Amino acid sequence: MNRLYFIPVILISFLISSCGKGDDEEYLELTGNLEAVTVTVSNKTAGTIIKLMADEGFKAEKGDTLAIIDTEALLLQLQQARANREAIQAQFLLLKNGARKEDIAQAESIYKQTEAAYKTSLTDLQRIEALLQSGSVTQKQFDDIQLVTETRRLQMASALENLNKLRSIARPEELMQAKARLDQAVAAEEIIAKSYRDCFILSPVSGYISKSFFEEGELVQPGTALFKVTNLDNIELIVYPEQTHIGKIQINDRADIMIDSFPDKTFKGKIVYISPEAEFTPKNIQTKEERSKLVFAVKIAVENNQNQLKSGLPADARIYLK
Structure with missing residues (x-):
């Protein structure tokens, strides 16, 4: 002062x-x-x-x-605040700009792979179920195939959900919330940055x-x-x-x-x-x-x-x- x-x-x-x-x-x-x-x-x-x-x-x-x-303690706080601001800024830009075409293409590929794996397991499950009734396979063999099929169904559902998120456009409310979080992070970083600068006493x-x-x-x-x-x-x-x-x-x-x-x-x-x-x-x-x-x-x-x-x-x- x-x-x-x-x-x-x-x-x-x-x-x-x-x-x-x-x-x-x-x-x-x-x-x-x-x-x-x-x-x-x-x-x-x-x-x-x-x-x-x-x-x-x-x-x-x-x-x-x-x-x-x-300045040691303030420098560490400043580095932490800057990293936090950069992470929130990246989230905001991703939400604002949407996913890249490459990200969507990769998600589509993953979904198709999980879908194909699930359909294969479902076919195998139906075949094993018929063999179980005839006594050609054991109950454990049937249970193992059933577990694999359920796991692949969940993987397919997760891949589909991720694909839909990448394809969807953020709602205005979501963008406003993300922008508010970014503004808060920028302000927090600036407060610490100012305190850090104030450690250097300058002649006015x-x-x-x-x-x-x-x-x-x-x-x-x-x-x-x-x-x-x-x-x-x-x-x-x-x-x-x-x-x-x-x-x-x-x-x-x-x-x-x-x-x-x-x-x-x-x-x-x-x-x-x-x-x-x-x-x-x-x-x-x-x-x-x-x-x-x-x-x-x-x-x-x-x-x-x-x-x-x-x-x-x-x-x-x-x-x-x-």
């Missing part, structure tokens, strides 16, 4: 803001803190971690395997492993947080302009971002979110007077192609107003 949220790292804009005008372009200066999107990677199935494939600081791409949970986003909570050999329950992945490609600066300035800021307004760690470099950004509701200044502000001011949260998406910017860094923003 992957939960997407922002790390709450000092979400302050110090409300040190100013307006200016340079090169005939008006701007607003604000200070805030950078935030990166962080995803908590959790497992969906219980089991023992048999392989850790990433540690803190590892750069993961979306879809990379971070860990593997013991590209980013750095900022936290790893378990080691190999440890037992985990469903829903346990295993990793935190921080995506530095999508980093934002949160600022809080006062209500007197909010009307001047619009979505897609461009901004220049300055970081103390990179004094000779300016990062590009643009406004991607303006809160629709005013709020009081965050509690981290020192004075009561400043905390009583109404402000609006504004998010600036900052270009960070080289992943130089880190979550939590303070930054200055110069928002250019249209």
